[in-house]
Amino acid sequence: MDLQAILSSIDVKADWVGLRYVKENTGFRLVRDGKPEANTRESKQGIMVEVLVNGQFAYYGTSRLDSAGIQAAAERAVKLADAASKFSLHSFGVEARPVAKGSYRSPYQTPADAFSPGELSELLVKATSELKVSDKIVNTNAMARTVETESHFVSSNGSDVEQQYLMISADYSAIAHEGGVTQKRTDGGLLAKSYQAGMEVFNEADVLARCRNIGAEAVELLTADECPTGTMDLLLAPDQMMLQIHESVGHALEIDRILGDERNYAGWSFVRLDDFGKLQYGSDLMNITFDPFVENQFASYAYDDGGLKAEKEFLIKNGLLLRGLGGMESQLRSGINGVANFRASSWNRAPIDRMANLNLEAGDSSYDEIIGSVEKGVFMTSNRSWSIDDYRNKFQFGCEYGKLIENGKITRTVKNPNYRAISNPFWRSLKKVGNKDTFEIYGTPFCGKGEPNQIIRVGHASPLCLFDKVEIFGGA
Amino acid sequence: MEKLFQQLNKAIMDSLQEGEYLSLGYGGENSNFTRINAAKVRQIGNVDEADLTFNFILNGRRCSGGISLSGDAEEDLNRSLTELGRLRAEVVQLPEDPYLVLPDSTDTSTNVKHGDLPDSEEIPAKLLPAMGSADLTGIWASGRIYQGSANSAGGYHWFATDSFSLDYSLITPAEKMVKATFAGTHWDQEAYTGFLADSVNKLKLMSLPPRKIEPGSYRTYIASAGISDILSMFSWGGVSEAAIRQSESCLGKMRNESKKLSELFTLSEDFSSGFAPRFNGNGEVAPEKTVLIDKGELINTLVSSRTAKEYNIESNYASGDEGLRAPVMRAGSLKEADVLKALGTGVYLSNLHYLNWSDMIGGRITGMTRYACFWVEDGEIVAPIENMRFDDSIYSFLGENLEQVTDTTHVNPDVGTYDGRELNAVICPGVLLKSFALTL
Ligand SMILES: [Zn+2]
Numbered sequence: 001m002d003l004q005a006i007l008s009s010i011d012v013k014a015d016w017v018g019l020r021y022v023k024e025n026t027g028f029r030l031v032r033d034g035k036p037e038a039n040t041r042e043s044k045q046g047i048m049v050e051v052l053v054n055g056q057f058a059y060y061g062t063s064r065l066d067s068a069g070i071q072a073a074a075e076r077a078v079k080l081a082d083a084a085s086k087f088s089l090h091s092f093g094v095e096a097r098p099v100a101k102g103s104y105r106s107p108y109q110t111p112a113d114a115f116s117p118g119e120l121s122e123l124l125v126k127a128t129s130e131l132k133v134s135d136k137i138v139n140t141n142a143m144a145r146t147v148e149t150e151s152h153f154v155s156s157n158g159s160d161v162e163q164q165y166l167m168i169s170a171d172y173s174a175i176a177h178e179g180g181v182t183q184k185r186t187d188g189g190l191l192a193k194s195y196q197a198g199m200e201v202f203n204e205a206d207v208l209a210r211c212r213n214i215g216a217e218a219v220e221l222l223t224a225d226e227c228p229t230g231t232m233d234l235l236l237a238p239d240q241m242m243l244q245i246h247e248s249v250g251h252a253l254e255i256d257r258i259l260g261d262e263r264n265y266a267g268w269s270f271v272r273l274d275d276f277g278k279l280q281y282g283s284d285l286m287n288i289t290f291d292p293f294v295e296n297q298f299a300s301y302a303y304d305d306g307g308l309k310a311e312k313e314f315l316i317k318n319g320l321l322l323r324g325l326g327g328m329e330s331q332l333r334s335g336i337n338g339v340a341n342f343r344a345s346s347w348n349r350a351p352i353d354r355m356a357n358l359n360l361e362a363g364d365s366s367y368d369e370i371i372g373s374v375e376k377g378v379f380m381t382s383n384r385s386w387s388i389d390d391y392r393n394k395f396q397f398g399c400e401y402g403k404l405i406e407n408g409k410i411t412r413t414v415k416n417p418n419y420r421a422i423s424n425p426f427w428r429s430l431k432k433v434g435n436k437d438t439f440e441i442y443g444t445p446f447c448g449k450g451e452p453n454q455i456i457r458v459g460h461a462s463p464l465c466l467f468d469k470v471e472i473f474g475g476a
Numbered sequence: 477m478e479k480l481f482q483q484l485n486k487a488i489m490d491s492l493q494e495g496e497y498l499s500l501g502y503g504g505e506n507s508n509f510t511r512i513n514a515a516k517v518r519q520i521g522n523v524d525e526a527d528l529t530f531n532f533i534l535n536g537r538r539c540s541g542g543i544s545l546s547g548d549a550e551e552d553l554n555r556s557l558t559e560l561g562r563l564r565a566e567v568v569q570l571p572e573d574p575y576l577v578l579p580d581s582t583d584t585s586t587n588v589k590h591g592d593l594p595d596s597e598e599i600p601a602k603l604l605p606a607m608g609s610a611d612l613t614g615i616w617a618s619g620r621i622y623q624g625s626a627n628s629a630g631g632y633h634w635f636a637t638d639s640f641s642l643d644y645s646l647i648t649p650a651e652k653m654v655k656a657t658f659a660g661t662h663w664d665q666e667a668y669t670g671f672l673a674d675s676v677n678k679l680k681l682m683s684l685p686p687r688k689i690e691p692g693s694y695r696t697y698i699a700s701a702g703i704s705d706i707l708s709m710f711s712w713g714g715v716s717e718a719a720i721r722q723s724e725s726c727l728g729k730m731r732n733e734s735k736k737l738s739e740l741f742t743l744s745e746d747f748s749s750g751f752a753p754r755f756n757g758n759g760e761v762a763p764e765k766t767v768l769i770d771k772g773e774l775i776n777t778l779v780s781s782r783t784a785k786e787y788n789i790e791s792n793y794a795s796g797d798e799g800l801r802a803p804v805m806r807a808g809s810l811k812e813a814d815v816l817k818a819l820g821t822g823v824y825l826s827n828l829h830y831l832n833w834s835d836m837i838g839g840r841i842t843g844m845t846r847y848a849c850f851w852v853e854d855g856e857i858v859a860p861i862e863n864m865r866f867d868d869s870i871y872s873f874l875g876e877n878l879e880q881v882t883d884t885t886h887v888n889p890d891v892g893t894y895d896g897r898e899l900n901a902v903i904c905p906g907v908l909l910k911s912f913a914l915t916l
Contacts, residue, residue, distance in 0.1 A: 032722075036573050039566065042542035043559070046525060059521030063544045073524075076596070080508075080520050083597040087604045089516035117539075118569030125571060139722045175723045180733070182723045182837045261513050263653070264614040264645040267829070267846075348523045387832040387865075389844040394865045394916045396842045398834055418834060420865065420916050451615035451643075452509045452523075452893035471916075475835045 003154045006067050012074045014081070016052035016094050018155040019070070020305060021045070022347035027146040029117075031124035033132075033139065039121065046347035049073040053081035055091030061348040094157055096328050100307035104163040107295060108198025112146055112166055115199045120144055123202055130208045131174040133215035136222060139175035142211070144168070144202070145191065145445065151305075159307045167298065167457065168201045169194035169445055172211045176218035183221035183415060185214045185400055188239040189383040194298045194443035194457065217401055220413055227402050227417040227474035233377025234419055234470040235370065238440035240399055241462035243383040245360055246447070248423040249281075249288055250458070252392035253315055254449075255326025255334050256353040265451050267390025270423065271321070276336050279321040282427030287361040288316040290325065290339040298443025298459035299356035306342035306351055313339050315358075319428070326353050345454035352450045357459040363433025370432045370466050372408040378472050379403040379410065380417045396420040416475030426467060434463030477504055477526065477622050478586075478634050483549050484528065485626040488556050492628055496564075497533040499579045501757050502526065502624030504545070505896050508596040510616040512644070515607035522596055525896070526622070528556060531579075531758070532563040536572045539563055577781040579627035581759045591638030591661035593618050603642065606669045610676055614644025621897055625759040633761075635753040637661070637899065642668075643891040645847070646675055652682035652860050655701070655827055655847045659889045678848065687851045687859035689914070695822030696912035697815055697852075702828040704888035704902035706841065706870075707743065707803050713836045715743075715768050716798030717777040721787060726839040726870060730774040735871055737772040738878035742806035744768060745778060745794075749887070752801050752899045756780075760793035762801075772875075805904035808881025817855040818880060818908055823864075824850040824857065834867055842867040842915075865916040873909050880908040 007019050023045040030038040046063040049070060058081035060073035085091075115123075127142035147167040154160050170193055173186040187193055187210055195201065236244060256262065257269045271279065292300050292310035303309055306327050315323045326334065327342025330353050344351040371379075385398030402417030403410045443459040481502045492498060504526030511519040529542040543559050545552045594602050596618075603616060618640035625633045641659035656675045658668055698706070709726075719725035729735040746765045747754045754761050760781060768776050778798040784791035795801060810818055829846035845864050850857045869875075882905040890898040 035575065036538070036571055038540070039538070039570055040540040040542070041562070042527075042529075043544065044527065044542070045544045050521075056517065057519070059519075061521065061523040061525065063525045063527075064547050066546070066548065069547070076522060079597045080522065084510070084517040084520045084600045087517045087600045089513050089518045116569060117566045121570055139724070177723050182728070184724075259513070260613055261511070261518055263513070263647060264643060264655070268651070348525055350519050350521055352519075385832050385834050385842070387830045387834075387842045387844070389863050389865065390829055390846055391863075394844065394863070396834065396865060396867065396916065416835060422916075448894065451511050452507075452617065455894055475838055475840075 003152050006070055007154050010074045012078045014051040014053050014078050016156055018050045020048040020153045022151045024149045030143045031128050032141050034125050034128050048347045049077055051077045051081055053078055054085035056081045056085035056088045059350050090333050098307050099157055100159045100161050100303045102302050104302035106165040106196035108166050110199040127172050127211045130211035131215040134219055136176045136178045136219050137174050138177045141173045144170045161303045168197050174215045174218040176222050178222050181222050183218055185218040192239050192442045195296045197296050221415045224413040224415040227414040229473040231469050231471055233374045234467045235379040236465050237381040238462045239382050240380055242442040242460035243386055245460050247388045250355040250358045253325045254353045255324040255330035266449050270391045270393050273334055280319050281316050281321045282319045283430040284318040285363055285430050285433045286319045289314050289359050291357045291359050294357055297357045297441050298457050304340040304342045305344045308340035310340040345456045349454045354456050355458040360462040362436045362439045362463045364435050365432045367438055374405040377405045378417055393422050419470050419472045429468040431468045432466035438464040481624045487553050497578050497628050499531040499627040499758050501529040504622040507619040510599050513613045515612045534567045537567045537570045538573045538576045539567050575782050575786040580629050581631040582629050583761050584632045586634045589637040593638055593640055594663050606672050611647040612644050616642045625755050627759050631759040633755040641891050646679045648682050653847050654678045682860050684859050688862045691915050693911040693913050696909045697819045698825045699906040700886035700904050701888055702825050703904045705828045705831050707902050711799035715778050717779040718783045726836050737874045739771040740808055740878050740881050741772050741874050742770055744804045745802055746804040747802045751901045756795045762793040766792055803902050807883050807885050807905045810880040810882045812882050812884050819852050821853050824852050839870040864914040867915045868913040873912055877910040879910045882906040
C-alpha cells in the first residue's frame with residue numbers, strides 16, 4: 001500500500017493530516033495437560049486518519065483501505081475536529097506532531113516462520129508433560145503468543161516512519177493440589193517473559209528444564225508454611241519488581257493522568273505538575289529510566305505514534321523526580337519535560353501517554369551481600385495479585401513464591417506471600433539495589449488504560465531490590 | 477453490514493470440502509468516542525471496524541483465525557478464502573483435539589434494534605454546554621454494534637443495536653468525586669440535562685470536610701455499582717465449570733467442601749433484560765435464565781459445550797471463557813430509603829475500584845473504595861471518607877456477614893471498550909454487611 005500516494009491524494013481543509021497504517025498478526029497457542037486448547041491467529045489491519053483543524057485534533061479509524069474510503073474518513077474527521085474546536089481542552093499547533101523520518105526493526109535470531117505450527121504445538125505438548133512432575137500436579141498449561149506488527153506513519157508535514165516488530169511471549173504453569181491446598185506456579189508471572197525476539201526463545205532444552213522447575217516449585221508450595229505476618233524486610237525479585245515499577249512509578253508519572261484525562265477511569269496521580277524537579281520519590285538508590293534501546297526488551301522502538309524520536313531519559317535520578325511520562329501533546333499542555341511515549345494500541349485508537357520500557361537501573365550490591373544484610377525478611381518472586389488506588393498510593397501485591405530470610409540466610413519456602421504499602425514511603429525505604437548480575441528483563445502485553453480503552457505492551461527491567469520495614473502477610 | 481455477512485457466509489460455506497466444519501463470527505461497530513476532561517473535549521473520533529473469525533475443524537483437529545473486513549465484498553471474500561487456505565494448511569499439523577465440538581446448531585435468529593442517536597458532529601454541542609462550570613471528566617461512546625454467527629450446519633444469528641453512553645466523574649475542588657453513567661438507545665436532551673443536574677446535586681454532599689478512618693472491620697453498605705464490580709469477579713475464576721474442575725476458582729470450596737454463602741445471596745445468568753444476545757461464539761443459544769447460586773448454594777455453573785464434552789456433563793451453552801454475560805443478583809427486602817438507618821454507624825460505599833483476587837482459591841478479594849464513600853453515624857451521613865483498601869473473603873462478606881439486601885436492583889451497563897464496545901450490564905441491588913475488612 002502506497003501510503004504517501006494516498007496522503008497526497010487526500011483533499012481536505014486541515015492544518016495537518018496524518019495517516020497511520022497498522023497491520024498486526026497475533027498467534028496464540030495453548031496446550032493444557034498435553035491437549036490442544038487453542039491454536040489461533042488473528043490478522044488485524046486498518047488505518048487511522050488524523051487531522052488538525054482550528055487547534056483541535058480529530059480522528060477517523062477505518063478498516064476500509066481504498067483511497068475513496070480514506071478520503072471519506074478524512075472528511076468526517078475534519079467535520080468532527082471543526083465541531084469539537086468550539087470546546088477544545090487545549091488548542092494545539094502542528095508542533096504537536098514533530099517531523100519524523102526513519103525506521104525500526106526489532107531484533108531476532110530465528111524468524112517466526114522457522115517453526116511450523118506443528119513443531120511449536122509439539123513443543124508445548126512436551127512442556128506440559130515436563131510440568132507434571134508428580135501426581136499432585138492437577139493442571140498444566142503451556143502457551144505461546146507471537147505478534148508480528150508493521151506500522152507506517154506519514155503526515156502532511158513530512159513524517160515517514162516505518163516500524164516492524166516480532167514479539168514473543170510465553171508462559172508455562174502448573175497447579176498442584178493436595179489435602180485442600182492448591183498452589184500455582186508460572187514462569188515468572190503470567191506471560192512475564194515477553195520479548196522483542198524470535199523463535200530462539202523456544203529453545204527446547206531450556207524450556208523443558210524451566211518446566212520441571214516450575215512443576216517442582218508448585219509441589220513444594222503445597223507443604224510450605226504460610227507467609228508470616230508482620231513488618232519486616234522485603235526482598236523483591238526482578239519479576240515482581242516489574243509490577244512494582246509499573247503500578248507505583250509508571251502510571252503515577254504519566255503526564256496525561258496528572259493533567260486529569262484519566263480521572264474517570266484509571267484515576268489521577270499523587271504526583272502533581274509542580275513536583276517535577278522537587279519531589280524525593282524514593283531513596284537515593286532509586287534510578288528510573290525510560291529506555292527504548294534495551295536489546296530484546298518488549299517495548300523498544302525508534303519513534304512514538306506522534307512522531308517523536310525515542311531517547312533514553314532518567315525520570316528519577318538518585319530518588320529525585322526529574323521528568324514525566326508524556327509525549328508532545330502532554331509536554332505542550334503541561335510545560336513539563338517528557339519522553340517519546342505517545343502510543344496507540346492499534347490503528348483503531350488515538351495515541352495517549354503510555355509506558356514503554358521503564359526500568360530501574362542496576363546498583364552495586366551483590367546477591368550474597370543483600371541476603372546477608374537481612375535479619376528477618378521475605379524474598380518474593382513472580383506476581384499473582386495486584387491492586388492499587390486511583391492516585392497510585394495504597395497498593396497490595398501478592399506473589400506466587402516466597403523464601404524466608406533469617407539472620408542473613410535463606411531458610412525455608414513460604415506460600416501466599418503478600419505485602420501492602422504506600423508508594424512514596426515504600427520507595428524511600430529502598431535500602432539495597434542489586435548489581436548487574438541480578439538484573440533481569442521482563443514485559444507484559446497487558447497494560448490497560450484510556451477511554452476508549454486500550455491494551456498495550458510494556459517492558460520493565462530491574463535488579464533485585466530490598467525494602468525496609470514493609471507490612472507482609474499470608475493467605476486467607 | 478448484515479448483507480456483507482450473509483454474502484461472505486454463503487460463499488465461504490459453499491467452498492467447504494468433504495469433512496470440513498466451520499463456524500464464523502462477525503463483530504463490528506461504527507462508533508463515536510468523545511473524551512472529555514474538565515468539561516472540554518480532550519480527544520474526539522470515529523471508528524469503523526469489522527472482523528470475521530473462523531473456527532475450523534477437520535478430522536478431529538481444530539484451529540481458528542480472524543481477519544479484518546474492509547467492507548468491500550470482493551476484497552473481503554478474497555481475504556476470507558486466503559484465511560481458509562491458511563487454516564487448512566495448519567489444521568493437519570496439529571494434534572487431535574479430544575474435546576472439540578462440531579457445530580451442529582441449526583437455530584437462526586435476527587434481532588435488530590434501532591435507536592435514535594445524535595450525529596457524531598453534533599455530539600460536542602449536545603453534551604458540553606449543559607456541563608456548565610462543573611469539572612467533569614469522562615467518555616461518550618455511541619453508535620451501532622453488530623454481532624453475527626453462522627456455521628456449516630446452517631445455524632445463523634444476527635444481532636445489531638444502537639446505543640450511547642456517557643460515563644463520567646464529577647470532581648470538587650477538594651478532589652472528591654461522584655460517578656454516573658447516562659446510557660440508552662434514544663437520545664433525549666431534556667432527560668440528559670436533568671440527569672446531569674442530579675449528579676451535580678449529589679456532588680454537594682462531597683463538599684463536607686473528609687474524615688480519615690483507621691483500618692479495621694466496619695459495618696458497611698455497598699451500593700449496587702460497587703456490588704456490580706464484586707459480581708464481575710465471578711467471571712474470573714468463579715462460575716466457570718472448567719475453572720472449578722481445574723482448581724482455578726474461588727467457588728471450588730462450594731463444590732468440594734460444601735461451603736455456602738448467605739441465604740440472601742442469589743446469582744443468575746439471566747438474558748431477559750435483552751442487553752446482550754443469547755447466542756455464543758458457536759451460535760449456541762443459552763437458556764433465558766440459569767440460577768447459579770441459589771440462596772447461598774452453588775446449584776449450577778456456566779458450562780460451555782467444550783467443557784461439557786471433556787467432563788461428560790451437560791452444556792448450558794456458555795461462552796468459551798464461561799464468563800457471565802448477563803449477571804443478575806436477586807433483590808432483598810431492605811428499602812433503599814432505609815439504608816442509612818439500617819447501617820446505623822459505619823461506612824457507606826458507592827463504588828469500588830481495581831479489584832483483584834488476593835487469594836482466589838480462598839475467595840479473598842482486595843480492592844479500593846472510590847467516589848462517593850461516607851462515614852455514617854446513627855443513620856446520618858457525617859463526612860466523606862478518604863479512599864480505603866479492603867481485603868476480605870466472599871465467604872465472609874457474602875456469607876455470615878451479609879445482613880440485608882436492598883429491594884431494588886439497578887442496571888450497571890458495561891462501558892468497557894477494550895475489545896470493542898461492550899453490550900452487557902450487571903443488574904444487582906446493594907448490600908448491608910455486618911462487617912467488612914478495611915486494611916490500609
Ligand atoms: Zn498498566
